[in-house]
Structure formats: structure tokens, C-alpha cells
Amino acid sequence: MTRKRGTGPPLGGVRRCSRPVVPGRNPVDAPGGRPYAAPVLDLPGDLAARPLAPADVEAVAALLADAEPVDDTGENLDAADLTEWWADDLVDLAADGRAVCTAEGALVAWAVAVGSRGVRDAYRVGLEGRVHPAWRGRGIGRELLAWLLERGGEQHRQVHPEVPARLVVGVHPGMPGLEPLVRRAGLAPERWYSDMARPLTDLPPVPPVPGIELVPYAADRDDEVRRVHNQAFTDHHGSSERDEATWRAWFTGQRAFRPDLSVLTLADGAVVGYVLAYVFEADTRATGVQQTHFGQIGVLRSARGRGIASAAVSAALHAGAAAGCATAGLQVDTENPTGALGLYRRLGFTPVRTRTDWARVLPPVATS
Structure with missing residues (x-):
């Protein structure tokens, strides 16, 4: 989510504030x-x-x-x-x-x-x-x-x-x-993002990856997935460590999170990759289309280059289709260092809209 004064035109659906305010005097x-x-x-x-x-x-x-x-x-x-x-x-x-x-x-x-x-x-x-x-x-x-x-x-x-x-x-x-x-x-432009989507028809097969097991998300692995996510994104622009509270509040604790549509990849019983899926009810109501949105996709650096991400995303596409979703969507940094943009294109995703992040960079503040 990135997410007028004086007397003006009709508000056209603007709701009331939770309490009135008095101009110039509203502590x-x-x-x-x-x-x-x-x-x-x-x-x-x-x-x-x-x-x-x-x-x-x-x-x-x-x-x-x-x-x-x-x-x-x-x-x-x-x-x-x-x-x-x-x-x-x-x-x-x-x-x-x-x-x-x-x-x-x-x-x-x-x-x-x-x-x-x-x-x-x-x-x-x-x-x-x-x-x-x-x-x-x-x-x-x-x-x-x-x-x-x-x-x-x-x-x-x-x-x-x-x-x-x-x-x-x-x-x-x-x-x-x-x-x-x-x-x-x-502010200056610093990063360009692409929203991509594809219909959940004519899906690619799920390619087998030697030594890798694809399983649904399980709640008892949630903190393991969080730690893998933190490791997988260390080389991504603007990423930050997700502590337990942030992870639950903004990711797997959301009501939109769909564990049944999410996929974990295991190597020797340990999580090395994941696709976390969400279905947003407000989007479905507004568009008339139920979409499974892949909010987080990651693979540990040590496990990359084996086709794990392709297999996990393909499995998540099939899970979404089986649940009655019509489309799948995701957002990608167009300069993602892992080549994610090309991967998603190969899996049938096409751009639907863009966003540019503009930033002001502040230097560290000297402390005594």
C-alpha cells in the first residue's frame, strides 16, 4: 500500500473522521x-x-x-x-x-x-x-x-x-x-517494480528436482520459513530482517494468508525455499476475479541454480487452480539479482502494471 480543503465539491463517498477537528486548534x-x-x-x-x-x-x-x-x-x-x-x-x-x-x-x-x-x-x-x-x-x-x-x-x-x-x-x-x-x-527514483499475472489455465508441469520434496506450508515450520526468508533476501535491495512479530503481523498471520496454497521445498527435511500465497477478499470483490497472490518467493543462496524456484512456483500455480482461483499474481523487482523476472516470464507471467520507488537517502546521524 502506498496506499481536499476549504469548501469544495461534493465528497462522493468520503467518510467522516472518527472525530471532528477545529482548524488551527486541534491537539x-x-x-x-x-x-x-x-x-x-x-x-x-x-x-x-x-x-x-x-x-x-x-x-x-x-x-x-x-x-x-x-x-x-x-x-x-x-x-x-x-x-x-x-x-x-x-x-x-x-x-x-x-x-x-x-x-x-x-x-x-x-x-x-x-x-x-x-x-x-x-x-x-x-x-x-x-x-x-x-x-x-x-x-x-x-x-x-x-x-x-x-x-x-x-x-x-x-x-x-x-x-x-x-x-x-x-x-x-x-x-x-x-x-x-x-x-x-x-527524492530520486531508485527501483522499478512490475506487477505480473497469468491465468491458471494451460499450466506448466511441476518439474522434479532431485533431492527436493515439495510440501504444503505447515504452521509448525513457520519460524523456520521466517529464518530462511531472512537468509534468502540478504542480497536483495532494501530488504530487512523480519523478526517474529513483523513476520506474523505482515505475512503468515494475515487473514489473507493461504497455507493450503503455499509451497515449501525441503532438502534432507529442512526448508530451503518457499512460495507464500494470499487471497485478498477486497481484490476479489473489486475485480470479480479470485487471484492467488505469491507474496514471498525465496530460495536459499546455497540451493539456487537447481530449478527449485521454478518447481515451487509451478506447484503453487496448480494449488491455486485446484482451489478455484482464476489467476496468479506477484510483484518483482525488475533488477532482482537472482534473475526472478526471467523465471516468471518463462512460467507464463506477463506485466500488468509498474511502480517506481523514489527515495531520499539520509546519512547516519552522529551520536555522542
Whole structure:
């Protein structure tokens, strides 16, 4: 997920904020009673900003639904998805998020800075948000981006000042106003991603791999898979260590995770590769197509070059078809060092949309 002020046009489905705000005077209490000062955003008209709250998920989901036909991100998120993503200890919405609302309480924009818990070469902060299409072109996105960049820098100084930081914004082709905005803010394009999909018909056979057993995901191997994932992605751009809490919250603990459609590859009884599959209900409702999405695919470096990934993905394709899914999808870094893009093309996947990650890189912060 990458995921307007003054009196304006009809909101067209914009939902109300969880609480009204008063322009220029809207400190609120965070959980535990800690006061937050009014955010410093120069917003037009009677708009005001306040900390984002878990109760905003319905309004944010409605905004995203209104924006998706314009932005074409390929992501459809409902309130339950947002609750799952935000309502845990991994995201501090009050400190790291902002909602922009009218005086009447309609939420017209939001933003959140999501820092990674683990680091390798750099501390990554994903800067996410959206302005309702009816409120764009009024400087709201510019103000939220400035706030996100400042908050991302604060997170860096507070959490991992000893390493560089990368403040990252994902830009889709359907967002023509966002690219010049991030460029003017000093971000630069650093990575290009491709969403790929294929129908679950005329599937390739599952090739046998000597010494490798293909088995469904099993819960008692979950932490083993997590550790294999961390090892498999050490040479991938922007990757970070996934601790147990992050792994469960963002991966195998998701309600969309489908263990029955996921595949593990074993060598001498130990996991050396995996394909983790998800079926997102909101996507199915929005598109009318049930897709098995391969969220994580990895093979230990020591086991590469044997056709393990090809076998695992092929097995996952067959599992999805047997479960009634119509298509399979995945996202790939087009500069993936393992040659994944070519592998997926050979397995019948074709590009359906792209995303460019723009980043501001911050140097380590000197500490006394």
C-alpha cells in the first residue's frame, strides 16, 4: 500500500473522521492520554490535520476505494485489511500518521510513515498516503509529503541513527501529479517494480528436482520459513530482517494468508525455499476475479541454480487452480539479482502494471 480543503465539491463517498477537528486548534489525546500538539501543516480553507487513529479505517478505506479507479495501483483494501495492517505494535498511528479533515469531519486525505523494525544496510521508512481525487490540486499532498519526510527523519534519529536511512515513496503511472511532487522534494527514483499475472489455465508441469520434496506450508515450520526468508533476501535491495512479530503481523498471520496454497521445498527435511500465497477478499470483490497472490518467493543462496524456484512456483500455480482461483499474481523487482523476472516470464507471467520507488537517502546521524 502506498496506499481536499476549504469548501469544495461534493465528497462522493468520503467518510467522516472518527472525530471532528477545529482548524488551527486541534491537539488531541493519544492512547494513554499523551497530548499531541497540532501538526504543522499549511492547509487551505477550513481543513485541519490531526493524528491518524485506528477508528479512521472505514474512512480511509472509502477514500482508497474512490481513488483506485484513478490511481490504478492494483490494490483494493477494506477496513479489515487496514485494521490488520495498522492495529498492532508495529505502527504508531498517533505519532506517525496524520488525517486531514474538513471542519464537518470528512476525512479527505491521510498519511503514515512506516519504519522497518529490522535493518541491514539502511533503515527503511515507507511514506504512504493518499488525497481524495476530489480534493487534489490544492497543495494538500505537498504538505503531507513534507510532514512525512520530517517524521521519517525523526524516526531515523530516534530508532536507528547509526545507519543510513531511506525514505521511500511508491509512485504508480496513474498518479501523474505525484512524480513531480517527490522530485521537487528531493527524492530520486531508485527501483522499478512490475506487477505480473497469468491465468491458471494451460499450466506448466511441476518439474522434479532431485533431492527436493515439495510440501504444503505447515504452521509448525513457520519460524523456520521466517529464518530462511531472512537468509534468502540478504542480497536483495532494501530488504530487512523480519523478526517474529513483523513476520506474523505482515505475512503468515494475515487473514489473507493461504497455507493450503503455499509451497515449501525441503532438502534432507529442512526448508530451503518457499512460495507464500494470499487471497485478498477486497481484490476479489473489486475485480470479480479470485487471484492467488505469491507474496514471498525465496530460495536459499546455497540451493539456487537447481530449478527449485521454478518447481515451487509451478506447484503453487496448480494449488491455486485446484482451489478455484482464476489467476496468479506477484510483484518483482525488475533488477532482482537472482534473475526472478526471467523465471516468471518463462512460467507464463506477463506485466500488468509498474511502480517506481523514489527515495531520499539520509546519512547516519552522529551520536555522542
